Amino acid sequence: MTGVPPMRRAIGGGTMLAGVIGWPVSHSRSPLLHNFWLARYGIDGAYVPLPVRPGLFDVAVRGLQAAGFRGANVTIPHKEAAFAIADHLHRSAVRSGSVNTLVFAGDGRIEAHSTDGDGFVANLEAHGVDVTRGPALVLGAGGAARAIVASLTDRGIAVSIANRTRARAEDLAHALASPETRIAVTDWDRWTDGLPDHALLVNTTSLGMHGGPDDVFAPDLARAPAGMVVADIVYVPRMTPLLRAAAARGLPVVDGTGMLLHQARLGFREWFGVDPAVDADIQALLDADLAG
Missing domain, CATH: 3.40.50.10860 (Leucine Dehydrogenase, chain A, domain 1)
Incomplete structure (x- = not known):
């Protein structure tokens, strides 16, 4: 149709x-x-x-x-x-x-x-992303982050969480902990150091959103491995500064729409x-x- x-x-x-x-x-x-x-x-x-x-x-x-x-x-x-x-x-x-x-x-x-979580994963799959290859680095620890982390770990994907307030990331990891899940917590000011160990980067915060707290959020992705998928749940703008920075390095990107x-x-x-x-x-x- x-x-x-x-x-x-x-x-x-x-x-x-x-x-x-x-x-x-x-x-x-x-x-x-x-x-x-x-x-x-x-x-x-x-x-x-x-x-x-x-x-x-x-x-x-x-x-x-x-x-x-x-x-x-x-x-x-x-x-x-x-x-x-x-x-x-x-x-x-x-x-x-x-x-x-x-x-x-x-x-x-x-x-x-x-x-939300299954919708996120379905969107990745629609873009040809094999989410099972993980691990994933998730930015944020709010409601959207929890839904996404739950859906990723339910599929056996190891996840690392970075949040400005580390305690919230630790609370999220604890809430979703089980013998089958692998969730780590990393410091917000050090998360780019962990890029080489991940195949998927997900921004679940409002950083980069037009009119948000930091609408120019574009961290240095120099350590991102070739082929790392960068996804952003922000969709205004559709190509956030983070996604533009990733695309400039030749990394595949998935927007929030x-x-x-x-x-x-x-x-x-x-x-x-x-x-x-x-x-x-x-x-x-x-x-x-x-x-x-």
């Missing part, structure tokens, strides 16, 4: 509904992506923004469930509340310690997933029963929206 399908469809009594809950929620690109896929595959469905004030999350979710919604994505500031309301936490949510996708099951249960698309794909599949394609058409749609 090619081309951008029409985005407007009639909504009727049989229309399948999902949405994104947040406060604020107007910034979310999720409605753009999901409604594109709904139109592409001819699904009688709609995906809507759901602005829910803090303190009203439980009431809103129960109301959506009672109204026949299939489920919802969850964004700030409701992720802890989403974790608490779930009747069943999938392994992805337990391992990542967070929830970004709720599924209202036919038996009345609320199922909770985290699609693909993670956004693939984590959305996993939720769409749960609600609407179709595994949508992440291809040039939806990438162009997202790029145009980000550029606007």
